[in-house]
Every structure is written in structure tokens, then in C-alpha cells.
Amino acid sequence: MFSSGLHQFFQTLPERMGAGALAICQSKAAVRLKEDMKKIVAVPLSEEKNPTCKKLFGVSLQELQRQGLMENGVPTVVWSLVEYLTLHGLTQEGLFRVNGNVKVVDRLRQQFESGARVELQELGDVCAAASLLKLFLRELPEGVIPSALHPRFIQLFKDGRCDAQEHSLRDLIRELPDTHYCLLKYLCQFLTKVAKHHLQNRMNVHNLATVFGPNFFQ
Template identity: 25%
Template sequence: KLKIANRREQTLIPKIVELCATEIERRGTNELGIYRVSGCKNDVIKLKNTIDSSMVHAELLLKKADVNDVTSLLKLFLRELPEALFGDEHYNDYMKMDEISDPTERDKKYKSLFKKLPPCNALTALFIMNHLIKMSKHSSATKMPLDNMAVIFGPTLLKPAINAGQATSDYDKMAEESDEIFKQKSVLLYYL
């Protein structure tokens, strides 16, 4: 879990998240499709392996790496967390938020769910959301406004439980996944 990694690093926000965001903000503000364009798989794996062995070397390597490799590394780190950053426990609650028609009640529920996150998850989520907001301010160059950032990061930060959904056909499964992605995007967009 994120808490264990943070305890090992003695930080509240994982160092890799901070390093990646810093590099992306430094060099990615004019990169068309930032976060949408994938990095080179082999280079991303090399970065990941370096981070696993030496954070000092990783920091140097990140400064030289292609910015799309850095964005891919950040997304990979978040996807590989053993639990979604927004917590697996409340996933179904997030997916039902659009069923709450009263905006005041929905706001209360969103705030309540966020307050239930462990501190390290909440701080890391806030850090990432602030980073995405900063990056979206360069959307005239990157073509990545907040809405596009939410499409990419919604599923990454909220990833569904393993057995979510019981679709009966491939078409039903695709429709269900599409609906789920839309809901994940909506949740993240609310917080952004």
C-alpha cells in the first residue's frame, strides 16, 4: 500500500510522484498531447528499474528522459499501486455519485468520501490534482484541458475492483466499461 511505501521513504507523498511531476511541469508544458502520448515501453521499464534500485540515479535519469517516458512512468506507478489512490473500499460509492440529484447532497458525499482516505492517499491525490491543474493551464499548447486529464487519470486513480460488473456479452461488457470510465472521469473532474 501507499502508506508502506511512504513510511519506507519517510515522506507523505511518494518521491517518484514528486520527481515525475517536477520534470513534467518543467519540460512538458508545450508537449502536444502530454499524458495522452505514451512513452517508449523499454525506456519506461528502465526508468522504473532504476527507481527501484537507486532514487539518486533515477532523479538524474528522469532529467534526461523523454518527457513522455516520464508521464508513462507516473501513470504506471499509480496503476501498480496495490489499492487505488482513491481507495477500493468506496469505489461503488463513487460510481453511484451521479444518482444523487441534489447538488448539495452530492457535494457533501464527495467531501465525506475524500475525508475517509488515509492521509497519505489524500495528500498524494491532492498533489496529483494540483499538478494536473497546473498542466491544464497550458492546454492551448498541449491540447490537454482538465476534461482530457480527467479522462486519462480517472481510471488510473479510481481503478475498479477486480470483479466489478457482470456483463453477459462482449457488447454489454464494452458498454459497461465505457459507462464506468465516464463515471471515473466525472468523479475526478469534480475534485479537479
């Protein structure tokens, strides 16, 4: 089920992302866009951060695991956001395309990193939660798919679309580090649910690939 859903997701990348995710990640335009997005989201803080806070963003998955900041095999912040979006955001029109308020997103980030209890349901802001999830993925040092495997993922879908692709993809994802494999599986299962509500949220597999492709391949 996982490999089948992943196969469908990755099949859309070449047609929705031009020369492919690898080319996008290497292009100067993509680098500029990535830096601009970071500037938009990163709001200067007037107060010093609590030195006891644990950094969650921009930290490798292996380091998060070492610090015990995982839940069911995925980063705690990802788990919290996805569970909230699953309950309250699947039918939200423009999910992942409509950005949340910058200040609200930054406040959420601070709350997660401070270790405080984050009440997403009380906030009731689906767009902010979705934006924070994208920000977390965008700031992963190695991305969801490690850069060493980028060429092989892209080449797999340049070779043509045949029944053997899904089997080859299954073999390839087995080479992912455990932390990356668990995160990729969890996200693809979630995005499959999002796509099933595409009539309401306007986010079919093609649109999701457009949004998440650059976040998976950095």
C-alpha cells in the same frame, strides 16, 4: 481550492467513462486492457536485480511510507516525476496520451528502484516520465481511491449535479487514508496546472479524466 478542482475532475467521469469508473474497473474488457498494458511495459530483464533494491512499484502507499520512501507526503518517485513534468511538460502536446519508449520507461523504473540518482532533466524525455507516472498509479495495489469507497464516489455524481455535491465530496475525501488523501490532493493540484495549458497540450479536464479515471479507480 483542492475540493473545487477535484469536483470538476470527477464531474467529467460519468460522461467520459460511460457507466462510470466503477463499471469500467469491474468490466472484463478493462481487466484485459490493464493486463495488456502491464505486458507492454514490463520488458524482461537479462540481468538479475540488485537484492538491495527497494521495490517502489506495486507496493501499497502505507508500505512506502513505512520504508521512508515518501517526500512531502507522496511517494518519492511520484514527487520526482511530477516536479519534472511541471517544469518541462505542461505545454507538451499529447501529454499523457503519447506513450514513452517502452525500454526507456523500463530503464527509468529500474533506476528509481535501484536507489540511483535519476537525472530526468538530462534524459529530457517528457513522454517517458509521463508514462512512468501512469504506470506507478496503475500498479498501486489499492489504487489512489481505495476500492471500498468506489461506490460512494460514483453514486455521488449519479445523484445529480448541484451545489451540495462539492460539500459532499469534501466530506467523502476526508475518509481517505492519509497517504491516499495526500497523493490525490497532490495529483489533482498538478492536473489542474496541466488543464490550464490545454491549448498547448490538448489535455483539458475531460481528456485528463479519461486518462486518469481508470488509474484512480482500480
